[in-house]
Amino acid sequence: MATERSFVQYVAEQADLGPRLTYRKMFGEYALYLDDKVVAFACDNSLFIKPTQAVQGDYPDFPIRPPYPGGKPHPVIDELLDEPDRLTRLIIETAAQLPKPKPKKPKVRKTSTS
Template sequence: MASDPKTVAFIVDQAGGAAADVIARPMFGEYGLYRGRKLVALVCDDQLFVKPTAAGRALAPDAEEAPPYPGAKPSLLIDADRWDDAEWLGDLLQQTAAELPLPKPRSKKARGAESG
């Protein structure tokens, strides 16, 4: 079951606030949430899965770890009740992004295959 775009928009609005620094991109029928160039979370089946980091675990110590889809690495499953706290949610994604590395640049060969 794919996530409802309204759910994704609500999470993005809450997490990004006025700064609009959190964006959603469709990914395989679900959504990836990005802060800058970093993928920080996934929205799958209307559930929010945040990449696990030390800061994220400290901010959400009661969060269950679960895979967002079969075969995926476990992520922090953020309870929908926490989504209403925009300041907390924005802080969680900001601190998660701060701990994650920048994505590796794609090779020229890979980029050429995409445009062709």
């Protein structure tokens, strides 16, 4: 079941991080980015956070399951959608513990020779 856009918009609204939190549709589901780092996935209208020490230390009891078939298990943090302050804090702490994204290689423009 594909995630509804309204669910992802609700997550962004609850997190209240403004333009810092973005999302992109991927294979019917969504990846959520904080400052260009993938911090979470919205799959089957559930919110999965990247597994980091932030989650393991403060929230060890979240259910863990793969966000999509064949994916690595991630903590499911749906219960934090009703606690925006904790959700925001966890997203920020998760992003702080993730490496910076690798710079994208510039696209090489092919020229035709005449």
